[in-house]
Amino acid sequence: MAVNPDQYEDLSDLFKDLIDPSIGSKEDAETVVEYCEDLLIDDVSEIILESRSPKLYVFGRSGAGKSSLINALANRQVADVGAFEPTTVSSSAYEIPFPDRNATWEVVDSRGLFESVPADGEIPVETVEKLEADLVEHNPDILLHVMTPEQVRAGKDDFHVVEKLDNSIIGGLPPRVMCLNKVDTFLTPGGDWPPGRNTTLQQQITEMLALVTNILSVSDYCEYDEDEPARGRIYDSDEIIGAFPTYLKEEPYWNITTLAEIFCEYLPDEAVLQFAQAQRRERIMRRLARKQTIAVANAVNHIPRKLIVNPNVPIVTGFESYLIALIASFSGRELSADAVDEFIDTGSMSVRNMLSTTSRVAVDTLTGVFKEDVSYIRNNMYCVGRAAEVYFFDDEVVEPEEFMSEAKAYFTGE
Ligand SMILES: Nc1nc2c(ncn2[C@@H]2O[C@H](COP(=O)(O)OP(=O)(O)O)[C@@H](O)[C@H]2O)c(=O)[nH]1
Ligand SMILES: [Mg+2]
Numbered sequence: 238m239a240v241n242p243d244q245y246e247d248l249s250d251l252f253k254d255l256i257d258p259s260i261g262s263k264e265d266a267e268t269v270v271e272y273c274e275d276l277l278i279d280d281v282s283e284i285i286l287e288s289r290s291p292k293l294y295v296f297g298r299s300g301a302g303k304s305s306l307i308n309a310l311a312n313r314q315v316a317d318v319g320a321f322e323p324t325t326v327s328s329s330a331y332e333i334p335f336p337d338r339n340a341t342w343e344v345v346d347s348r349g350l351f352e353s354v355p356a357d358g359e360i361p362v363e364t365v366e367k368l369e370a371d372l373v374e375h376n377p378d379i380l381l382h383v384m385t386p387e388q389v390r391a392g393k394d395d396f397h398v399v400e401k402l403d404n405s406i407i408g409g410l411p412p413r414v415m416c417l418n419k420v421d422t423f424l425t426p427g428g429d430w431p432p433g434r435n436t437t438l439q440q441q442i443t444e445m446l447a448l449v450t451n452i453l454s455v456s457d458y459c460e461y462d463e464d465e466p467a468r469g470r471i472y473d474s475d476e477i478i479g480a481f482p483t484y485l486k487e488e489p490y491w492n493i494t495t496l497a498e499i500f501c502e503y504l505p506d507e508a509v510l511q512f513a514q515a516q517r518r519e520r521i522m523r524r525l526a527r528k529q530t531i532a533v534a535n536a537v538n539h540i541p542r543k544l545i546v547n548p549n550v551p552i553v554t555g556f557e558s559y560l561i562a563l564i565a566s567f568s569g570r571e572l573s574a575d576a577v578d579e580f581i582d583t584g585s586m587s588v589r590n591m592l593s594t595t596s597r598v599a600v601d602t603l604t605g606v607f608k609e610d611v612s613y614i615r616n617n618m619y620c621v622g623r624a625a626e627v628y629f630f631d632d633e634v635v636e637p638e639e640f641m642s643e644a645k646a647y648f649t650g651e
C-alpha cells in the first residue's frame with residue numbers, strides 16, 4: 238500500500254476520530270479541529286492532496302539511450318530500445334501508470350530533435366515550433382538531455398543546439414539535467430566494472446564531467462558524492478541542475494538511483510510523491526515523515542493556552558495521534574487510528590509515558606510548574622514522531638527519550 242490521496246481527502250475527519258471522542262464540549266472539539274487544520278493540513282495537502290504526475294521530457298541524439306533511460310527510471314519496458322528514430326521531430330508521450338503505487342508519470346521523448354538540425358545549420362523553424370508546442374502541451378517539470386561520451390567529445394554542436402533552442406523558445410527551456418550515458422564505453426576489455434571498482438574508469442568519467450562542466454561554462458558546482466566524484470555534479474545554476482553519468486544497457490544499471498534522487502530533490506512538491514512512490518523510494522517517504530514531525534512539534538508551541546489548560550481537551554494527545562497516524566501512512570500503512578493504537582500498544586511503557594507526560598506537562602506549563610518552557614512539549618512531540626518513524630519504517634521499538642538530544646540539537650542547536 239502506498240499513500241492514496243483519496244484517503245487524505247478529509248483530514249479533519251481523521252482529527253475528529255483521533256482526538257479523544259470524550260472531548261469536553263462540541264465547541265472545544267471544533268476549535269481544536271479547526272486549529273489543527275490551519276496549522277497542519279495545508280502542509281500535507283500540498284504534497285498529498287495536490288499530488289500530480291511528474292512530467293519529464295527526454296531529448297538527445299538517436300541511439301544516445303533515451304528509451305533505455307525511460308525504461309530504467311520506470312523499472313519496466315515502456316519504450317522500444319534500439320528503435321528507428323525519425324529525422325523530423327515527432328515526440329512520443331508515455332503515460333506510465335503504477336497502479337499499485339497510486340502513481341502515474343508523464344514522460345515525453347522528443348525523438349528526432351537533434352536529427353532535424355542540419356550540421357552547422359540553423360535550427361529549422363518547424364523544430365522550434367514542435368518543441369514549443371510540446372512544452373506548452375506537457376509543461377514538463379524537468380528536461381533530460383541524454384548524451385554519450387562520444388557525443389560530448391565530438392564537439393560543442395549539441396550544446397549549441399540546446400543553447401539556441403533555449404534562446405528561441407518563448408520563456409526559455411525548463412531546468413534540465415545532463416544524463417551522460419554509456420560510460421561503459423570507456424571500459425578497456427577485461428576492465429573492472431562497476432566504476433566504483435575501477436579507478437581508471439572513475440577518472441575517465443570524472444574527466445568527462447569536467448569537460449561537460451567546462452563546455453556549459455558552469456563555474457560553481459559540487460560533487461554529488463564526495464567519496465565518488467564519478468557519480469556526478471550538481472550545478473549552482475538555474476538552467477542546468479547537474480550532470481550525471483549512467484550505464485543503462487541492461488540490469489544492473491549504474492547510477493540510475495542518483496538520477497532518481499536528483500528528481501526527488503528538484504521536482505516541485507506536488508510532483509514528488511508520485512515520483513517517489515513509483516520508485517518505491519523509502520527515503521523520500523521518510524523525509525516526508527520527518528517533515529511532519531517537525532511541523533507538528535513546532536505547531537504545539539503555538540497551541541492557544543486556553544485550550545491546553547483545559548484538561549478536558551486532550552489537544553496535545555490529538556496532535557500526537559495525528560502525527561503517528563500520518564507517519565504510519567507514509568510508511569505504507571492505512572491511514573487510520575488503528576496504527577496509532579498499535580504503536581502505543583506495541584511500544585514500551587515509555588511511549589505511553591511520553592504521551593501522557595506531554596499532555597500533563599502541557600497543562601503544568603500553564604499552571605506554573607514549567608512556566609513558559611513550552612519547548613519541553615515541542616521536544617517531546619519530536620521524540621514521539623521520531624519513535625513512530627523508527628517503529629513504522631524500521632520495525633524497531635525505540636524509547637522516545639532516545640531522541641531527546643536530537644530534538645534539542647535540532648530546535649535549539651544545543
Ligand atoms: N553500451 C551501452 N549501450 C547502451 C547503454 N544504454 C543504452 N544502450 C544501447 O544503445 C542503443 C540505443 O538505445 P536507445 O535507448 O534505443 O536510444 P534512443 O535512440 O536514444 O532511444 C540500444 O542498443 C541500447 O541497448 C549503455 O549505457 N551502454
Ligand atoms: Mg528511443
